[in-house]
Amino acid sequence: xxxxxxxxxxxxxxxxxxxxxxxxxxxxxxxxxxxxxxxxxxxxxxxxxxxxxxxxxxxxxxxxxxxxxxxxxxxxxxxxxxxxxxxxxxxxxxxxxxxxxxxxxxxxxx
Amino acid sequence: xxxxxxxxxxxxxxxxxxxxxxxxxxxxxxxxxxxxxxxxxxxxxxxxxxxxxxxxxxxxxxxxxxxxxxxxxxxxxxxxxxxxxxxxxxxxxxxxxxxxxxxxxxxxxxxxxxxxxxxxxxxxxxxxxxxxxxxxxxxxxxxxxxxxxxxxxxxxxxxxxxxxxxxxxxxxxxxxxxxxxxxxxxxxxxxxxxxxxxxxxxxxxxxxxxxxxxxxxxxxxxxxxxxxxxxxxxxxxxxxxxxxxxxxxxxxxxxxxxxxxxxxxxxxxxxxxxxxxxxxxxxxxxxxxxxxxxxxxxxxxxxxxxxxxxxxxxxxxxxxxxxxxxxxxxxxxxxxxxxxxxxxxxxxxxxxxxxxxxxxxxxxxxxxxxxxxxxxxxxxxxxxxxxxxxxxxxxxxxxxxxxxxxxxxxxxxxxxxxxxxxxxxxxxxxxxxxxxxxxxxxxxxxxxxxxxxxxxxxxxxxxxxxxxxxxxxxxxxxxxxxxxxxxxxxxxxxxxxxxxxxxxxxxxxxxxxxxxxxxxxxxxxxxxxxxxxxxxxxxxxxxxxxxxxxxxxxxxxxxxxxxxxxxxxxxxxxxxxxxxxxxxxxxxxxxxxxxxxxxxxxxxxxxxxxxxxxxxxxxxxxxxxxxxxxxxxxxxxxxxxxxxxxxxxxxxxxxxxxxxxxxxxxxxxxxxxxxxxxxxxxx
Numbered sequence: 202x203x204x205x206x207x208x209x210x211x212x213x214x215x216x217x218x219x220x221x222x223x224x225x226x227x228x229x230x231x232x233x234x235x236x237x238x239x240x241x242x243x244x245x246x247x248x249x250x251x252x253x254x255x256x257x258x259x260x261x262x263x264x265x266x267x268x269x270x271x272x273x274x275x276x277x278x279x280x281x282x283x284x285x286x287x288x289x290x291x292x293x294x295x296x297x298x299x300x301x302x303x304x305x306x307x308x309x310x311x
Numbered sequence: 312x313x314x315x316x317x318x319x320x321x322x323x324x325x326x327x328x329x330x331x332x333x334x335x336x337x338x339x340x341x342x343x344x345x346x347x348x349x350x351x352x353x354x355x356x357x358x359x360x361x362x363x364x365x366x367x368x369x370x371x372x373x374x375x376x377x378x379x380x381x382x383x384x385x386x387x388x389x390x391x392x393x394x395x396x397x398x399x400x401x402x403x404x405x406x407x408x409x410x411x412x413x414x415x416x417x418x419x420x421x422x423x424x425x426x427x428x429x430x431x432x433x434x435x436x437x438x439x440x441x442x443x444x445x446x447x448x449x450x451x452x453x454x455x456x457x458x459x460x461x462x463x464x465x466x467x468x469x470x471x472x473x474x475x476x477x478x479x480x481x482x483x484x485x486x487x488x489x490x491x492x493x494x495x496x497x498x499x500x501x502x503x504x505x506x507x508x509x510x511x512x513x514x515x516x517x518x519x520x521x522x523x524x525x526x527x528x529x530x531x532x533x534x535x536x537x538x539x540x541x542x543x544x545x546x547x548x549x550x551x552x553x554x555x556x557x558x559x560x561x562x563x564x565x566x567x568x569x570x571x572x573x574x575x576x577x578x579x580x581x582x583x584x585x586x587x588x589x590x591x592x593x594x595x596x597x598x599x600x601x602x603x604x605x606x607x608x609x610x611x612x613x614x615x616x617x618x619x620x621x622x623x624x625x626x627x628x629x630x631x632x633x634x635x636x637x638x639x640x641x642x643x644x645x646x647x648x649x650x651x652x653x654x655x656x657x658x659x660x661x662x663x664x665x666x667x668x669x670x671x672x673x674x675x676x677x678x679x680x681x682x683x684x685x686x687x688x689x690x691x692x693x694x695x696x697x698x699x700x701x702x703x704x705x706x707x708x709x710x711x712x713x714x715x716x717x718x719x720x721x722x723x724x725x726x727x728x729x730x731x732x733x734x735x736x737x738x739x740x741x742x743x744x745x746x747x748x749x750x751x752x753x754x755x756x757x758x759x760x761x762x763x764x765x766x767x768x769x770x771x772x773x774x775x776x777x778x779x780x781x782x783x784x785x786x787x788x789x790x791x792x793x794x795x796x797x798x799x800x801x802x803x804x805x806x807x808x809x810x811x812x813x814x815x816x817x818x819x820x821x822x823x824x825x826x827x828x829x830x831x832x833x834x835x836x837x838x839x840x841x842x843x844x845x846x847x848x849x850x851x852x853x854x855x856x857x858x859x860x861x862x863x864x865x866x867x868x869x870x871x872x873x874x875x876x877x878x879x880x881x882x883x884x885x886x887x888x889x890x891x892x893x894x895x896x897x898x899x900x901x902x903x904x905x906x907x908x909x910x911x912x913x914x915x916x917x918x919x920x921x922x923x924x925x926x927x928x929x930x931x932x933x934x935x936x937x938x939x940x941x942x943x944x945x946x947x948x949x950x951x952x953x954x955x956x957x958x959x960x961x962x963x964x965x966x967x968x969x970x971x972x973x974x975x976x977x978x979x980x981x982x983x984x985x986x987x988x989x990x991x992x993x994x
Binding site for chain 1: 313314315316317318319320321322328331332335339
C-alpha cells in the first residue's frame with residue numbers, strides 16, 4: 202500500500218512561495234500610494250520637504266509579521282494632512298493590499 | 312505638530328506556514344506509519360496462514376449460516392433427486408438399448424450422454440459429501456477448511472486481498488450500492504408506468520439478498536436481469552423469480568441477464584405463469600443442453616425469434632411446449648455448425664410444415680392440422696414422424712418439403728429413421744417402417760425429455776457457488792449491502808458540503824480521498840473537525856442557540872469599522888462566554904480567537920484537540936478477515952485515523968487562514984471574521 206501525499210506537499214510548496222511574495226506586494230502597494238500622494242496634493246510645495254518625505258517603508262516585525270508604512274515624515278504633516286490627500290491614498294493602499302492578499306489566497310487554494 | 316503615518320500590518324503568515332509545515336511533516340510521518348502498518352498486516356496474515364487457521368468474523372459466519380441452511384435444503388433435495396436420477400438412468404439405459412438396435416451412432420451418443428450424466432451425479436455426490444463435512448459441529452470454518460485442505464496460503468492470501476479491498480474500498484461499495492439503488496428505482500418507475508406498485512427499497516434489497524444467497528452472482532447483475540425481464544414482459548420480477556434466474560445462471564454458467572431474457576421470452580410465448588413452471592422449463596433446457604450442444608446461453612440469445620416461430624406454428628403452450636422446442640433445437644444443433652444456424656433450421660422446418668401442409672396431405676396423407684379449418688396444428692412430433700416415415704425417409708422428397716434451411720433441422724431424424732429401417736430384421740416393408748418409426752420416436756423423446764428436476768439445477772448451482780471466488784463475491788455483496796444502508800444516506804447528505812470543501816482545498820480533499828477512502832469515517836472526521844457542521848448535534852445541543860446568538864453579536868461588533876471602547880470590551884466578554892459554551896457542545900465549533908488583523912488566530916488551531924476521533928477508529932472495521940490480520944489492520948486503521956486527524960487539523964487551519972487571508976470564503980466558516988482595518992496612526 203502506498204499513500205500518495207504529493208498533492209499535500211505541492212500545496213505546502215505553493216503556499217510557501219506565495220507567502221514569500223507578501224512583503225514585496227505590500228511594499229509595492231504602499232509605494233504606489235506614496236507616489237499618488239506626491240503627485241496629487243493641494244498644499245504648496247515650497248521647500249519640497251513634505252513631498253520628499255511622502256514615502257513607503259517596509260518593516261519585517263517579530264513572528265514574521267509584515268508592516269508597511271505610508272508616511273509624510275515632516276513635523277508639520279498633521280497641518281497639511283487634508284491638503285495632502287494622504288487619507289485617500291492610504292485607502293487605496295489598503296484596497297490594493299487586500300486585493301493582493303485575496304489573489305494569494307486564491308493561488309494557494311487553487 | 313506631528314508626522315502622519317498609516318501602518319498596514321499583516322500578521323500570522325508564519326502561523327499559516329507553520330500549519331502547512333505541520334501538514335507536510337505529519338503527512339510524511341503518518342504515510343510511513345500507515346504504509347508500515349498495512350505491510351505488517353500482510354505479514355501477520357501470512358504468519359497466521361502458516362501457523363493456525365484464522366477465525367472468521369461475523370460476516371463470514373452469517374454467510375456460512377446461510378450456506379448451511381441452503382446445504383440442508385440441498386441434502387433433502389438430494390435424496391429425492393438421487394431416486395429420480397436412478398429411475399432416469401434406468402430409463403435412459405433402456406432407451407439406449409432400443410436405439411442401439413436400430414442406430415449404432417445414436418447408441419453411442421446416448422451412452423456418452425449417460426456417462427456424462429453419471430459423472431455429473433458423481434460430482435454432485437462429492438459436492439454433497441463436502442457440504443455434509445462442512446456441517447459438522449466441530450468443523451473448521453469454510454476458510455479454514457480450505458486452508459487445511461492444502462490451499463492455506465492461497466486462500467488466506469485471497470482473504471487478505473479482500474480484506475484490503477474492503478478496508479480501502481468502502482467508498483467503492485457505497486458507490487455500487489448507490490448504482491444498485493438507481494437500478495431498483497428504475498424498475499419501480501417502470502412498474503409504476505405499467506400500473507404496478509413496486510417499492511424501490513424492497514427491490515434493491517431483493518437484488519442484494521439474491522446476490523448474497525447466490526455466491527458468484529453480483530447484485531448489479533441481478534438488477535440488470537430484473538430490468539431485462541421487465542423490458543420484455545412489462546412485469547417486475549419478484550424476489551423468487553430473481554432467485555430462480557440467479558440459480559439457473561449459476562447452474563448453467565449463462566449470465567443471469569441472458570437467463571432473464573430467455574425466461575421473459577418463454578414467459579410471454581409459452582405462457583409460463585409462475586415460478587414453478589419457470590423452474591421446470593429452465594431445468595429442462597439446462598438438462599437438454601447438458602446432453603446436447605444447444606446450451607441455455609444459446610437459448611437465451613436465440614429464443615426470442617425461435618419462440619415466435621413456435622408460436623406461429625401453434626406449438627403447445629406451457630412447459631411441454633418449451634421442452635419440445637428445446638428438443639428440436641438440440642437435434643438441429645447436432646447437424647448444424649452453430650446455435651444460430653440451428654435456430655434458423657428449427658424456424659424454417661416449422662415454417663415449412665405449415666407452408667407445405669397441403670402438399671403433405673395430398674402426396675403422403677400427412678395432416679399438419681387437426682381440424683378442417685386449419686386453425687390448430689397436431690403435435691409436431693407426430694407430424695414429423697408421419698412426414699419422414701410416409702415419405703420413406705427420402706431425402707429428395709423431404710428436401711422439397713423442408714427446403715434448404717429446414718432440412719438441416721430434421722436431418723438427424725431422417726438419418727435415424729433410415730438407419731433403423733435398413734438395419735431392421737423385419738421381413739416386410741411395414742415392419743422395417745415400424746422399426747424406423749420406433750427409432751425416430753426414441754430419438755425425439757430422448758431429446759425432448761432429457762430428465763432432471765429443479766433439485767438437479769439447485770445442486771449444480773451449489774457446486775458452482777462453492778468455489779472460493781463465489782464465496783468472496785458473496786462476502787463483498789454483503790458488505791456492500793451494509794455499507795449501502797449505513798453510509799449512502801450520509802454520503803448523499805455530504806455531497807453539497809464536499810463540493811464546497813473541494814472548492815476551497817482541493818489538494819487536501821484529494822488527499823482525504825486517496826488516504827482514507829472510507830465514506831462514513833470521512834464524514835465523522837469532517838464533522839468532528841468542525842469542517843462540516845454537525846447540524847443535528849448542534850441543534851440538539853442545549854446551548855446551541857445561545858452560541859449562535861453570541862456568534863452573531865460578535866460578528867456584528869467586529870464588522871463595525873470604528874468600534875468604541877465599550878464595543879471592544881463587550882466583544883471580549885462575548886468571546887469568553889463563547890469559549891465556555893463551546894466546551895459543553897458535542898461538536899467542534901470555532902474557538903475564540905484573539906482579535907488580530909490579517910491571519911488572525913491561525914497559530915492556535917492546529918493544536919486544538921479534536922473531539923469524536925475515537926469514534927472514527929471504531930467506524931472503520933475490516934470484515935472478512937482473520938483475527939490476526941484484523942488486529943494489525945486495526946493498527947493500520949489507527950494510523951489512518953491519526954493521519955486523517957492531523958490532516959483535518961491542518962486542513963481546518965488552512966481553511967480558516969485562507970478565508971481570513973483574502974477576506975473571502977463563505978459563511979460555513981462560522982468564526983470571527985477579522986478584517987485588516989487599519990486606522991491612521993498619529994504618534
